[in-house]
Amino acid sequence: MKLLRAHTKRVVVVLTGFILCALPLSARPGVRTTVTPDLYLEQIADSVWIHESFTSMKPWGRIGANGLALVSGNRLILIDTPWTDELTGDLVNWFFSNRGCTDVSAIVCHYHQDNLGGLGWVHEQGYESYSLKATIDLCRQKGLPVPRNPVTSPHTFRFGDTPVTLYFPGEGHTVDSVCVYLSTERILFGGCSVKSLESRTLGNTAEANLGAWPGSLRAMKRMFGEARIVVPGHGKAGDLSLIDHTLVLLDTHRSSHD
Numbered sequence: 429m430k431l432l433r434a435h436t437k438r439v440v441v442v443l444t445g446f447i448l449c450a451l452p453l454s455a456r457p458g459v460r461t462t463v464t465p466d467l468y469l470e471q472i473a474d475s476v477w478i479h480e481s482f483t484s485m486k487p488w489g490r491i492g493a494n495g496l497a498l499v500s501g502n503r504l505i506l507i508d509t510p511w512t513d514e515l516t517g518d519l520v521n522w523f524f525s526n527r528g529c530t531d532v533s534a535i536v537c538h539y540h541q542d543n544l545g546g547l548g549w550v551h552e553q554g555y556e557s558y559s560l561k562a563t564i565d566l567c568r569q570k571g572l573p574v575p576r577n578p579v580t581s582p583h584t585f586r587f588g589d590t591p592v593t594l595y596f597p598g599e600g601h602t603v604d605s606v607c608v609y610l611s612t613e614r615i616l617f618g619g620c621s622v623k624s625l626e627s628r629t630l631g632n633t634a635e636a637n638l639g640a641w642p643g644s645l646r647a648m649k650r651m652f653g654e655a656r657i658v659v660p661g662h663g664k665a666g667d668l669s670l671i672d673h674t675l676v677l678l679d680t681h682r683s684s685h686d
Contacts, residue, residue, distance in 0.1 A: 463522050467515050470665075472657055473613040475499045475590075478665060479519055481510030483545075493542035494659055496617050497523065498610065500590035504529040507592075507608045507617050508537050509546030516546025520553075533587065535559065535594060536575045537619040538605045539566040542661065547573035558585070560596060562604040581606065582651075595651055597621075598644030599637035601661070605644075609652045616655035621645065623674045624663025630677050631662070642678050645671050 461469040466482040477497045484490050495508030497519065504523045509516045523529045536544045536559040544567070550557055551573065559575035567574045581596035593609045600621035608617040621644065623630065630636070649671050659665045 464515070464518050467510060467518055469497070469522070472665065473615060476610060476613055476615055478659055479510060481515045483511040491662070493662055496608070496615070496659065498587070498590065498592065499523065499527050499529060500587040502529055503531045503533060503587055505587055505592060506532065506534040508543045508619070509534055509550065511542055511545040513546050513549035516549045531555070533558070535592070535608060536563055537608065537617070538602045539563050539570065539572060540602065540620070542620070544573055544575070547575065551576070558594070560604055560606060566604060595648070597647040597651065598640050600641040600644040602635050603637060607648055607652070609655065614654055614656040615659065616652045616657070617659045618648065618661070618670065620661030621674070622658060622660045622670050623677055624660045625666055625670060625673050626663050627673070627677065630681055638678065638681065642675055645675055
């Protein structure tokens with residue numbers, strides 16, 4: 429009887445492990461952590477978190493924006509910073525205190541405030557930042573903090589053993605919008621060119637290339653079609669259906685303006 433119970437227990441453990449491994453990554457439970465009332469973290473893989481920060485902007489009110497935080501060894505890699513220097517400091521300090529990080533690198537996906545609002549803090553602390561040259565040029569023109577290191581697309585960074593690929597699929601939300609792919613975890617940060625499933629409009633299109641945007645999304649999907657998690661610039665993460673949803677929004681927008 430004891431042997432039977434032990435055998436049954438082993439079977440249950442093995443089956444439980446099999447079920448967990450078989451679940452898609454997006455279905456595994458995440459942990460949402462409050463860092464400050466305006467800054468939250470949601471863990472979506474062993475070493476990857478979505479950071480969501482909030483600020484108030486007229487006439488829209490309180491707006492949240494997403495980025496990614498990736499830990500590789502003692503290094504914290506930020507895919508976009510939070511809205512402000514203060515929130516960026518809060519984010520980095522959390523990882524230094526809770527994950528033992530001692531160094532930071534920032535990748536900027538385009539030149540808007542929700543992507544590089546905390547870049548001044550990153551530079552003041554002596555850390556490195558990276559972006560397309562087009563983003564660097566736009567930041568200089570507009571008097572914004574300027575990413576320090578230009579890269580060409582596609583570019584794969586090697587932070588320890590962790591590959592991080594920056595890719596410019598074409599113009600979309602802005603002329604310099606890039607996406608970032610974490611191949612080990614199959615996580616795609618689509619940025620503001622990808623809308624959440626809750627989005628009913630394209631949001632801010634003041635500097636968008638609406639004609640090129642659909643082709644850029646299709647290029648993104650071709651390049652990273654194996655992605656299991658897709659993180660938009662604003663709103664909830666999902667899967668590749670977020671890209672399809674954004675294409676529908678673009679089609680609706682075009683039809684309503686014809």
